[in-house]
Structures are given as C-alpha cells and as structure tokens.
Amino acid sequence: MNVIEGLRNQDERALRTLMDDYGDMLLRTAFLLLKDRQAAEEAVQDTFLQAYRKIAQLHEPAKLKSWLLTIVLNRCRMRQRTWSWRALLPTLREEQLANLTEPGPEHRLMHDLRNAEVQGAIGSLPYLYREVITLFYYHELSIAEIAEQLKMNENTVKARLARGRQRLKTALSEAGMEGWA
Amino acid sequence: MKERDDRETQLVDRAEQANVKAQLDAELSELRFQGSERVFRSVGRVTFRQKLRAFWNAEVGLPVLPLAAIVVIAAGTWMFSRIRPEQPGAGTAEETVAARVIEAGGNHYRQDEYERMVASLENTD
Numbered sequence: 415m416n417v418i419e420g421l422r423n424q425d426e427r428a429l430r431t432l433m434d435d436y437g438d439m440l441l442r443t444a445f446l447l448l449k450d451r452q453a454a455e456e457a458v459q460d461t462f463l464q465a466y467r468k469i470a471q472l473h474e475p476a477k478l479k480s481w482l483l484t485i486v487l488n489r490c491r492m493r494q495r496t497w498s499w500r501a502l503l504p505t506l507r508e509e510q511l512a513n514l515t516e517p518g519p520e521h522r523l524m525h526d527l528r529n530a531e532v533q534g535a536i537g538s539l540p541y542l543y544r545e546v547i548t549l550f551y552y553h554e555l556s557i558a559e560i561a562e563q564l565k566m567n568e569n570t571v572k573a574r575l576a577r578g579r580q581r582l583k584t585a586l587s588e589a590g591m592e593g594w595a
Numbered sequence: 596m597k598e599r600d601d602r603e604t605q606l607v608d609r610a611e612q613a614n615v616k617a618q619l620d621a622e623l624s625e626l627r628f629q630g631s632e633r634v635f636r637s638v639g640r641v642t643f644r645q646k647l648r649a650f651w652n653a654e655v656g657l658p659v660l661p662l663a664a665i666v667v668i669a670a671g672t673w674m675f676s677r678i679r680p681e682q683p684g685a686g687t688a689e690e691t692v693a694a695r696v697i698e699a700g701g702n703h704y705r706q707d708e709y710e711r712m713v714a715s716l717e718n719t720d
Contacts, residue, residue: 459633532622554613
C-alpha cells in the first residue's frame, strides 16, 4: 500500500502504517529533545495528526521522513516554549514512581533512561545545541542536511555543532565514558 | 593538503557519528511509541482546546532590526518630549522671543531682565 496515497485518501490504515514505520524513531528524537517521555509521546501524536491532516502539503513523497522530522522538531520547539505544570513538579512525579512497591516496566524504562549516559549527556545541553546534536548523531545528518532541515545558515549549524560537540564531550568525559576526553 | 585534512575530518566525524548512533540506539531501544490509539481517537475532530493551543503556540517570526529601530526611535522621541516639554499656548520659537522682548525708551530689553531691574530700583527707593 502506498502510504502517502492512503493518507491523501484519509485512509486510517495508511496512518497506522505511518505510525508503525516512523513512530519509534520520532519518539526517540522527541525524547532526546524534550527529556520527558510523556511530552515526547504527545509531540509525536501531534505530529501524526498534523501529517494526516496536512498531507497535501507534502509535495515530494521521497521526503516523507524529512517532512515528519520537520513537524516533530517544530512540535518539540513549541513544547519547549510552553510553560507546563510538569516542569514545576518533576520531583512529585519521581516520588510517585518511587512509591510503587513493584517497579513496572515504565518505571524500569525511566530508570534505565536516566542512567543512559549518551542521551543523558545530550539532555544536559542547552536546547539549541541539543537540536543539532540530535540531528547529527541520532539521525546521522551532514551539516548541509541539518541546515536544510532547520532552515538555518550552514555556518550557524557548524558553530552550534562545534560548541555542542565540545560540551557533549566534556559531559561524557565527566560521566566517565572512555574515549571522550 | 586542505582537502586531505577535510577528508580525514569527515572520516573521523562519520566514525564518531556511527559510534554515538549505535550507543543511542542501544540506550533508547526500549522506548516505543504507544500513542497510536490516541491518534486514532483524535483523527477527524479538532477540539476547541487544540485550536486554542495551536493559536497560542503559533510560531511568529519578528524582524529584530526593524523592530529594534522602531523601539529606539519611539523611545528617543518620548525622551526628547520629556526633556523639553511644550509650553501650553506657546507659539514658535521666534514668537516666544519676540513676546519676551519689550521696548522702553527706544531701547529693546528682555522682559524678565527689565522687570527685575525695575523691581530692584523700586525697592531701593
């Protein structure tokens, strides 16, 4: 089934295929940017809804992944700007998780993610560096591709990437990861 | 020489990218998108809340330089008007000077100076 044709015909099976194909990748991208599982899920849900409703705006079917990535990056930026009670109450949420007598899979996942060193180090960077670092390392994009994705000047991307990589290396070497000093 | 350096840098970058990508894939492998049912429930209906949120979070691009120039000009104008407040009923600068110059005994004097001198002479009498 052609996913894009299906979406243009408002076929919900095409939407399911789209979510199966790109859901995990977009969620992981959003998680790297937002550092919050719930916020990342919501950003990706919004992304799929927007893609389903605005599929007519995709003029080059070959650029579907890049188009979805643009939407999720914008959604994450919006969420980053939006004030949230969640930001005020992170300790409350952690206490709720800690109070669970039997840690469930969600709790174990969050615990594992908190202890994950590279994504933790990326999460410690300021947002503008986190964005280029995520695209460079997680999506393995070149500087030119990042510039096109973010609608940004290549020199700006180069500068941000250089500073971001320096900060990332410092964070990783401080965390004791070998080969980053 | 520079081309060789660039190629070597690119190779190092690619190796580092692949290394970090593998590490991230391993760290995030358990993270799976679970919101597909919520997406299906929301398909076809846009709530007022969503519309409001989209409006509130709409990205607006503001040209910094023209805006800064407008703010500076507006602030400068305001400051200037504060420093030199306009006299109510005052005419042009020339009219104001003419009104303050009086003639006495065929000579022209500034009104305030003239009045002060007259007052001081009256007081000595």
